[in-house]
Amino acid sequence: MQVTINGKIVALTAEDLAKGLLDYLREDLDLTGTKNGCNVGVCGACVVLVDDKPQRACRRKVVDVVDKKVVTIEGMSDAQGALHPLQIAFIEEGAVQCGFCTPGMVMSAHALLMQHATPSRAEVRRAINNNLCRCTGYQQIVDAVVAAGPAYAKDA
């Protein structure tokens, strides 16, 4: 049994399967970029991509992701650490304050932009509506997601 996490195949034991995905990522793999804000699936700080779809890691068990592709915030930059255009947009648009919601926010936005590279501001707001941010008022996050769109259009 295995799962692909950030492009790497990880072997799973029977014991791993029963673990919560968030704990497994944070504690077993030390991928601490994925955050725990509420542990009940409301705040979105733990959003990761499972087969390109945004999922709340705190509501998933490891067994749910067997043979699937999981991407966490650590998987957004390349192996040399070069930032993804979406991450650069978050920096340049001033979308980062305390940064605790940022990983989940980036993953939700990434899922949107992979589907739709030219979203309206309203569409961006809808895509991140279940990612809570207490610092920014969301506006500069919306700016960042819209600004990153062209980079996705080029990929397509």
Next chain:
Amino acid sequence: MKAWRNDAVAKVSGRARYADDYKFPGMLHAAPVYTDHVHARIIAVHTEEAQACAGVVGVYTAADAPGNAVFGQIQRDYAMLAGDRIRMHGDVVALVVAETRAQAMAAAAKVSVTAEALPPVLDPEEAFRDEVLIHPEKGTNLINHHKVRTGDVAAGFAESALVLEEVFQTQFVEHAYIEPESAVAVPGDDGVMRIYGSMQHPFSTRRFTATLLGLPLSDVEVITIPMGGGFGGKDDTAAIVSARAALAARLTGRPVKLTYTREWSMRESYKRHPYKVYYKMGVGADGSIKAAEVKIFADGGAYCSVTPWVTWRSTVQCCGPYQVPNVCCDTYGVHTNNVFTGAFRGFGSPQMNFIVEQLVERAAQKLGMDEIAFRRRNMVTQGCTTITQQKLDGHTVSLEQALSAVMEKIDYANKRARCGQEAGDGDEVYGIGLAMSYRGMSLGAEGIDLCAAIINGQFDGSILVETGIHENGQGSESAMVLCAAEHLGVRRERIRYRRSSTSNIMDSATTVASRGTLMGTSAIVLAANKLKAQMAEVLAPQLRCEPGEVRFADDCLHGAEGHRLTWDEAVWQMFLHQEHPYAAATFKAPDVSWDEETGHGNAYFTWVYGCQAVEVMVNRKSGQVRLLQAVAAHDVGKAVNPAMLLGQIYGGMTQGYGYALKEEVLMKDGRITNTNLGRYKIPKAEDVPDFQAIVIENPDPMSASKAKGVGEPALELMAPAIANAVRHATGHDCFRKLPLRVEPF
């Protein structure tokens, strides 16, 4: 706009390590133990069963503390582990420490308490009568009584053509930082207890910890790490969480992590004060405010925390930004058995602004005056005297500038005429409203107000900068770096912000009160000036000029007739002269004063001015309020990092929107019933529209960097602006409660 902040790369890549992300070899995990009591006398805490649970290393109560379990910033009344009494539902009676977090949590459920229930007191006015005492040793439930006695209110009301009398009530509000409290304490081989924690007051954290452990301050080191939001809420509770982790680390000799669940956080952490306010305002036929009589009951909850300081600001600003000749204000902070209350962005002003900005409009309306003309007639102006007899000078009083900027931008006058008109299918009616405020900067006469900065030039040309201001997420570190670069005349890239340690930087108080930028950058300016003077003294001969003539710009030191040294050459020359390019400086807040009996004094050394307007749609059938647009104007003195400044404004407005329409900590018999973010609803991305911000810059001579603050002003205006817009839409006379509830109409 290309924004920059020093910690952004780490934060967007997931590399930034917050407290719960830290791991140390041999690290244990702690969990708190609560009881279901709200008010009780503790007879015994039974820990035996928990001690026997798998993985448990220790179960500790107040009796195990080597130092004093009871501490507080103002009054020493908070039991970090409850000893003899339970005073609120969030009191912790024991700490369970185990090899894993799951084991600690499982064992915590096995601790039981024998206690004699006492009658809970949950209403501040009832508590005020002192029939049941929350802290018998204090002899009273009264935490503080602040006053303003200016003029003669009886005479003021006698000459009033109109007297308004209303009672207002506001709610408990949760800070809802997305990162719950967390701390890791690591006992060092040098005897120092090191703390990596999520807090906005490292120096207070150090005091709480040293007190609980019975150690001198020098034996506790709090190290700054990224923190997931605070908004005033990571002061006392965060300090106490850190202190408890340190206690467990001290008693076990191993690193201990204590990470709060959201439920523990919301149950135990302090909230924004609910206020009950009796407000009487007298106005002359000419539209001038003649008198205000204000009585405020603030629910301080079980512990003092900073209630005296929060309520002091409400007292000083009880008339909003208006000149009132006759004022009698009595503000009572009162203990109850509710969750305790303390610092929260706004700090006693949002409640008062909500009230005053509605009352001035009602007065204008009743007198048949335009609400803006009424404000202009009464508002503070350059050189005027405030209700506490402070002359507003020494800085630019820019309230009119803010008001007219907002009105113009949002087209207030034209849109005001459309209020009450139906839109769409007729279920929604339109409204526009505004609010304005002035706000005393920093701590004022509330506390000792000083901040340190260190600039430590390295011999390779790189520079380390450190201040006593804490990075709460607002971008304080990047503001300091930008300020240092500007004043040293060097490239920003030379400068690394050194994450502060309480063992290195001098105690600079708490990062609250919108003081971070003002105090921190002012300290940076003083340190930069000192460093430049030192370098000029040493290097002037090589620059063929007098020390006073050396100019620092473009990454160089410039002397006479084209002589110059690059920064790299300059610091190398300093090395050859056996001089460290190092400076430490302290910015002391200019003098303030206060007389507790009269409520007179120069309450704050400078003030900021702001105005916000909103447009809403109100649904007739559901009462739902939808925000269409909002415009804010704030005088910040000087914008240091424009993108982060805008972030403060948008974020503050959004929190203010939540305060106005959505948020309320629900209590049943002293127990909070909405302890997670599913039922405590903070604003989401779709709740708010794009905002517009107007930045006004009147450089402030009272600030060494000319910059002031904006974090709190951005929040405090939203509830009254929304209330006024809804009033204009619906014709409702006045909202007396928060959050606003609009009945179908």
